[in-house]
Amino acid sequence: MTQSFSVVGKPLPRVDSMDQTMGKTQYVDDMTLPDMLVGRHLLSIHAHARILRIDTSRAESLPGVRGVITGSDLPITYGILPISQDEHALAVDRVRYVGEPVAAVAAVDAATAEEALGLIDVEYEPLDEVVTLEQAFADDRPILHGDGLGQNVHRSAALEFGDVEEGFARADYIREDVFFFGGNTHAALETHAALASYSQTGKLTLWSSTQVPHYVHRTLEKVLELPAGRIRVVAPAIGGGFGGKTDPFSHELTAAKLSMVTGKPVKINLSREEVFYAHRGRHPVLMWIKTGFENDGTITSMRFKTFLDGGAYGSYGVASLYYTGALQPTTYRIPNYRFEGVRVFTNKPPCGPKRGHGTPQPRFGLECQLDKAADHLGIDPATIRRRNAVEPFSTTVNHLRITSCALVECIDKVVEESGFAGKHRQLPSGRGVGLAVGAYMSGAGLPIYFNDMPQSEVQVKVDRGGGVTVFSMATDIGQGSTTMLATVIAESLGLEPADMIMVTADTDLTPVDLGSYSSRVTFMAGNAAVVAGRKIRSRVVQAVADELETEPGSIVAEHGRVGVAGDPDRSVSWADGVRLAIAATGPLVESGGYTAPKLAGSFRGAGVGISPAYSYSACVVEVDCDAATGIVKVERVWLAHDIGRALNPLLTEGQVEGGVYMGLGEALYEEHAFRGSLHRGPSLLDYKIPTALDMPPVETFLIESDDPEGPFGAKEVGQGPLLPVIPAVANAIHDALGVRIDEVPITPPKIVAALREVSRGRPGRVGPVTIPDYEFTRLTRVEVPEGFVTP
Amino acid sequence: MADHILAIDVNGDRHRVLVTDQRTLLEVLREDLGLTGTKHGCDVGECGACTVLVDDKPVLSCLVIARQVDGSSVQTVEGLAHDGKPDLLQEAFAELGAAQCGYCTPGMLISARSLLDDNPDPTTEEVQAGLAGNLCRCTGYIKIFDAVRLAAARDRGL
Amino acid sequence: MTIRLPAFDYLTPETLEDAAQLLADPERSVVVVGGGTDVVPKMKRRQITPEVLVSLSRIESLHGIRIDESGACTIGASTTLAEIHDSTVVPEVFAAAAGDVASPQIRNSATVGGNLCLDTRCNYIDMSDSWRQASGYCLKDGGDTCWVAPRSNKCWAISSSDLATVAVALGGSVRLTSVRGERLIPIEALYNNDGMSYLTCAADEILVELVLPRGNGRATYRKLRRRGSIDFPLLGVAISARFDDAGMCVFARIVLGGIASAPLRAIEAEEFIVGRQLTDEVLEEAARLATQPARPQDNTDTGSRYRKWMVSVFVERALGDVAGDRA
Numbered sequence A: 001m002t003q004s005f006s007v008v009g010k011p012l013p014r015v016d017s018m019d020q021t022m023g024k025t026q027y028v029d030d031m032t033l034p035d036m037l038v039g040r041h042l043l044s045i046h047a048h049a050r051i052l053r054i055d056t057s058r059a060e061s062l063p064g065v066r067g068v069i070t071g072s073d074l075p076i077t078y079g080i081l082p083i084s085q086d087e088h089a090l091a092v093d094r095v096r097y098v099g100e101p102v103a104a105v106a107a108v109d110a111a112t113a114e115e116a117l118g119l120i121d122v123e124y125e126p127l128d129e130v131v132t133l134e135q136a137f138a139d140d141r142p143i144l145h146g147d148g149l150g151q152n153v154h155r156s157a158a159l160e161f162g163d164v165e166e167g168f169a170r171a172d173y174i175r176e177d178v179f180f181f182g183g184n185t186h187a188a189l190e191t192h193a194a195l196a197s198y199s200q201t202g203k204l205t206l207w208s209s210t211q212v213p214h215y216v217h218r219t220l221e222k223v224l225e226l227p228a229g230r231i232r233v234v235a236p237a238i239g240g241g242f243g244g245k246t247d248p249f250s251h252e253l254t255a256a257k258l259s260m261v262t263g264k265p266v267k268i269n270l271s272r273e274e275v276f277y278a279h280r281g282r283h284p285v286l287m288w289i290k291t292g293f294e295n296d297g298t299i300t301s302m303r304f305k306t307f308l309d310g311g312a313y314g315s316y317g318v319a320s321l322y323y324t325g326a327l328q329p330t331t332y333r334i335p336n337y338r339f340e341g342v343r344v345f346t347n348k349p350p351c352g353p354k355r356g357h358g359t360p361q362p363r364f365g366l367e368c369q370l371d372k373a374a375d376h377l378g379i380d381p382a383t384i385r386r387r388n389a390v391e392p393f394s395t396t397v398n399h400l401r402i403t404s405c406a407l408v409e410c411i412d413k414v415v416e417e418s419g420f421a422g423k424h425r426q427l428p429s430g431r432g433v434g435l436a437v438g439a440y441m442s443g444a445g446l447p448i449y450f451n452d453m454p455q456s457e458v459q460v461k462v463d464r465g466g467g468v469t470v471f472s473m474a475t476d477i478g479q480g481s482t483t484m485l486a487t488v489i490a491e492s493l494g495l496e497p498a499d500m501i502m503v504t505a506d507t508d509l510t511p512v513d514l515g516s517y518s519s520r521v522t523f524m525a526g527n528a529a530v531v532a533g534r535k536i537r538s539r540v541v542q543a544v545a546d547e548l549e550t551e552p553g554s555i556v557a558e559h560g561r562v563g564v565a566g567d568p569d570r571s572v573s574w575a576d577g578v579r580l581a582i583a584a585t586g587p588l589v590e591s592g593g594y595t596a597p598k599l600a601g602s603f604r605g606a607g608v609g610i611s612p613a614y615s616y617s618a619c620v621v622e623v624d625c626d627a628a629t630g631i632v633k634v635e636r637v638w639l640a641h642d643i644g645r646a647l648n649p650l651l652t653e654g655q656v657e658g659g660v661y662m663g664l665g666e667a668l669y670e671e672h673a674f675r676g677s678l679h680r681g682p683s684l685l686d687y688k689i690p691t692a693l694d695m696p697p698v699e700t701f702l703i704e705s706d707d708p709e710g711p712f713g714a715k716e717v718g719q720g721p722l723l724p725v726i727p728a729v730a731n732a733i734h735d736a737l738g739v740r741i742d743e744v745p746i747t748p749p750k751i752v753a754a755l756r757e758v759s760r761g762r763p764g765r766v767g768p769v770t771i772p773d774y775e776f777t778r779l780t781r782v783e784v785p786e787g788f789v790t791p
Numbered sequence B: 001m002a003d004h005i006l007a008i009d010v011n012g013d014r015h016r017v018l019v020t021d022q023r024t025l026l027e028v029l030r031e032d033l034g035l036t037g038t039k040h041g042c043d044v045g046e047c048g049a050c051t052v053l054v055d056d057k058p059v060l061s062c063l064v065i066a067r068q069v070d071g072s073s074v075q076t077v078e079g080l081a082h083d084g085k086p087d088l089l090q091e092a093f094a095e096l097g098a099a100q101c102g103y104c105t106p107g108m109l110i111s112a113r114s115l116l117d118d119n120p121d122p123t124t125e126e127v128q129a130g131l132a133g134n135l136c137r138c139t140g141y142i143k144i145f146d147a148v149r150l151a152a153a154r155d156r157g158l
Numbered sequence C: 001m002t003i004r005l006p007a008f009d010y011l012t013p014e015t016l017e018d019a020a021q022l023l024a025d026p027e028r029s030v031v032v033v034g035g036g037t038d039v040v041p042k043m044k045r046r047q048i049t050p051e052v053l054v055s056l057s058r059i060e061s062l063h064g065i066r067i068d069e070s071g072a073c074t075i076g077a078s079t080t081l082a083e084i085h086d087s088t089v090v091p092e093v094f095a096a097a098a099g100d101v102a103s104p105q106i107r108n109s110a111t112v113g114g115n116l117c118l119d120t121r122c123n124y125i126d127m128s129d130s131w132r133q134a135s136g137y138c139l140k141d142g143g144d145t146c147w148v149a150p151r152s153n154k155c156w157a158i159s160s161s162d163l164a165t166v167a168v169a170l171g172g173s174v175r176l177t178s179v180r181g182e183r184l185i186p187i188e189a190l191y192n193n194d195g196m197s198y199l200t201c202a203a204d205e206i207l208v209e210l211v212l213p214r215g216n217g218r219a220t221y222r223k224l225r226r227r228g229s230i231d232f233p234l235l236g237v238a239i240s241a242r243f244d245d246a247g248m249c250v251f252a253r254i255v256l257g258g259i260a261s262a263p264l265r266a267i268e269a270e271e272f273i274v275g276r277q278l279t280d281e282v283l284e285e286a287a288r289l290a291t292q293p294a295r296p297q298d299n300t301d302t303g304s305r306y307r308k309w310m311v312s313v314f315v316e317r318a319l320g321d322v323a324g325d326r327a
């Protein structure tokens, strides 16, 4: 299909880029209000303890302190998922991890607030801690959510699609592997902040660095018991999110409550350490994979077990759990598939969604296992992947509808560009290449709470001077959603993105968009914008056609003019066109909405993994390893991403590069590590995010498969490109050194340990060997979907 | 623990600010002078977001006790433009998508400015070394390297 | 901005005598500060809360680098690491090592005096007060247990200065001043293998300058760190050595940093290589010998086992650097 665009597909800068580089962009902590107070949290120093008594009287009487609150001031529970309403803004009766907020103060300045924290007396009665998976499955540990002793299973899932035993019976080769993916965290550069202002008229405004103003709005309504119409949530510029600002957080509620109590604006900015405790990052996942292959590498059957260490609260955990099983079949035709997973509670900061939500961990295991199988079967890594690749417009065994899919093209592209075939198994010792693929959703098919309303709404208002204002709650966390919306509307109207006036992420002013998570914004808000843009356009086109006494079909809107195509004399300026439309049909205000098609199957867990479209990526990584020190230098990364259509190649390339960067960090450096229940290093010195010197060159290839349902054919790019990077690194290290590190992060000590094993004549592998002896019950057997073709 | 009058030149303007001894330069800039362009990501010297020039050298303002720089001249992102015209680096960063969330950007720009002042034609490796104290979590740095080199080339009239 | 400094008095003497006088204050807790890149984070984390900070930054005589007639290089305590890195007169290995410290911005503030007197580090103590309460205060923190080695009555915090390791290898000396007078001691004698009292000098002594003798051999420094920048050394190996015309090693100093509470001389390894040509076998044996005194603990990144392994790898490579084509 050849379609010509005027601004779609152009590498234009972000619409706010000059503000950013001039230092004018305002983040929450840059804001001040008159008479504003500083808020701080007192953190738990116990991982698990009963709170016997909290005495705030000394703090309250400190001069300069205006308010002190504790758990009893905010007794209503909340949580992002309707089924996990297990959090309190401030601990009530019990603390469940070190760093959990216990009390909050508001004072005239930071020094007074800090001093006040030291004057709050808390008496704890320590309880036994639950830290490891084994302890969580034991019967003799205290239950974190509830009383008494017992297992700390949050949720378990067991689903079978097709018949795995039949599939294994058909296999020529079956292998079982165990992998571990260590927890890691978002580490957005801006630490979370919230500024709350409660007015005398009973209206609360909260500016917060959140990815989900709509869900924060709902949470404030619930916990503060204020009518939604009296709460306004605004997300100004956000200094990075990656899923770390996608839950409602304590400080948003405490800042609001303290403002209500004191009658003054209150700002709380989390310290870097507090961000590590607020966390919601990648779950540590232990996994077991059993896969059957035919001799030519065709997969006949797969069993996948995952064990998630969820930390102390639910957060997105139920979804995260299902995500560890959902997307494996989106890249490979797996004719029979059983997924069993369990998430446990432990006395550590809660885990949640981080870029790729629940899918990088199984992707790592799956892609490493595939390489091991290919090795055994004597097939090269590219061939085994191509052989099993899903086809466009197909259905997976677990009932996911696949539309556009350029997986094979992505593989071909990176294999060719990197010279993979000539390098794999052929580079000198210490050097190696690895290949892996991935797929991700362009937005979760269902909203977080059940409802039939659109998942995204966009409104466009045109001024009599021709100025176009776009209203959307889509929240720009750096990914460029505001620019994307401006581009879509500008394309429809024949204008420039930079001319659009963007009003975003404000619950008072903008219609709902559910938020910046699950890579949903381009697809959903983009589609809503397409609708709104078209409506405006057709009204202007109609009015101009009437004026020029011609058919609307012959009218085009481009380059700021509306008129007969190819006849500049028969056209009017955009602004004149607008005035004609307003005169003819009234106020030029239109809106559009997007609701994802109903795609969910009818089994429990079917809501997770469905999406109107999937992006695909393939990645080759080349490494140079120092066998003596275990230090891995990544020489170059090639990444091809099926984006459907790149609405803005500059921004999408930036997303790919950022995803590669984060993937390399997870693969080689980063670990949210604990010593018992204590964080090993809640700082940017101890938590090692790569520096400029650690970043290799990246070659990005955007593959445009033109999705039939995406806005102008577009799909997601914010999360998918991260997925293949981690296993590609692991596979490259294996190619370089012959050792398998089946555990992320792949640190120098693990590599050296594996090589020392080899020198002693033992297998060169570091990684877990067993999984807990946990019995999954209530297996749900699901029929293969209609039209599912077994290979 | 007395108050002192700090005399500093910030972006070409003379300021006299009443400070306590424990005040850091970062706090003076953001809270006393309202120059919130300078960011902070850790407050303890580990991220580079708070980078400013003190007497033309990039330093971490979160680690600088304000009184230590009494009498010095300080330059922040707000002072990079010349007569209202953005610095070449600011333009190049915007043009090439070197800012995503933009939070590391002010500190990056300051480090990059100092780098180009010392070395008008840096290689990518030299840019990496020059920006090695500024963490960016969004971009993977690649577009930042490109932007710095683009600005350098333009500065040399290429 | 959440993390703030506690209150203190900031004093900026203009002469060394005044500074020494202020440091000798018997009434108040006083800490001397150079660039503050170590003192400020520690105070923000409430690891130390001195009542007075005495800044050396206004004392002109402490700035600068000079070469005397003997060729010795004297570096004033307030000279920044960036200045050292850019200098063409300081021994090359020292300038290069200065460029490996922390990050570019920190090197513009950090002073050589502060680097040489850098407090020992440990991931049980370089934490916020609230973290330390959760863990329990350790020995260095006024508690009664070292969490790294709970049965030990010694603190195992790590000497983490890059330049100390190099300066010991180069046989440098430091000039110290206090109200009691001035003294020049070998820098090796400045350090004590004890995480708590890691310096042998009195608390009121000021390091005035570092003197590095004219080098007439070869020297190298290799630093192990996870990332290309910012990170402290997980291990630093500095070696200086001299060879006769036949390629025989006639003098050697092998110093290990980042694995004990002081820069550690690998004396057995030094003695082993003196009088030998640095063949591959000799390198290997020297590396093995150098590993023996190293007892790294699990109190920084990557753990103790790996860092112990790395001692031999790094020593062997560093010896290779100095052996050059003579081996």
Ligand SMILES: Cc1cc2nc3c(=O)[nH]c(=O)nc-3n(C[C@H](O)[C@H](O)[C@H](O)COP(=O)(O)OP(=O)(O)OC[C@H]3O[C@@H](n4cnc5c(N)ncnc54)[C@H](O)[C@@H]3O)c2cc1C
Pocket (backbone or CB within 6 Å): A685, B044, B045, B046, C031, C032, C033, C034, C035, C036, C037, C038, C039, C040, C041, C056, C077, C081, C100, C101, C102, C103, C106, C109, C110, C111, C112, C113, C114, C115, C116, C117, C118, C119, C160, C161, C162, C163, C205, C206, C207, C208, C230, C231, C232, C233
């Ligand atoms: C993120 C980060 C990374 C770092 N990485 C490294 C690294 O890789 N390698 C490394 O070596 N260091 C590193 N450091 C530590 C520190 O920045 C450097 O060691 C620096 O050189 C210290 O110098 P300063 O002048 O800033 O010291 P200050 O903070 O001023 O002082 C440090 C200590 O020395 C004492 N002191 C200072 N001057 C004198 C003097 N003249 N006489 C007596 N005592 C004195 C002080 O009382 C204090 O105990 C890092 C710091 C940070 C924050």
Ligand code: FES
Pocket (backbone or CB within 6 Å): B039, B040, B041, B042, B043, B044, B045, B046, B047, B048, B049, B050, B051, B060, B061, B062, B063
């Ligand atoms: S705020 Fe992170 S270095 Fe200053």
Ligand code: FES
Pocket (backbone or CB within 6 Å): A189, A239, A240, A478, B098, B099, B100, B101, B102, B103, B104, B105, B135, B136, B137, B138, B139
């Ligand atoms: S652009 Fe977000 S941290 Fe650099």
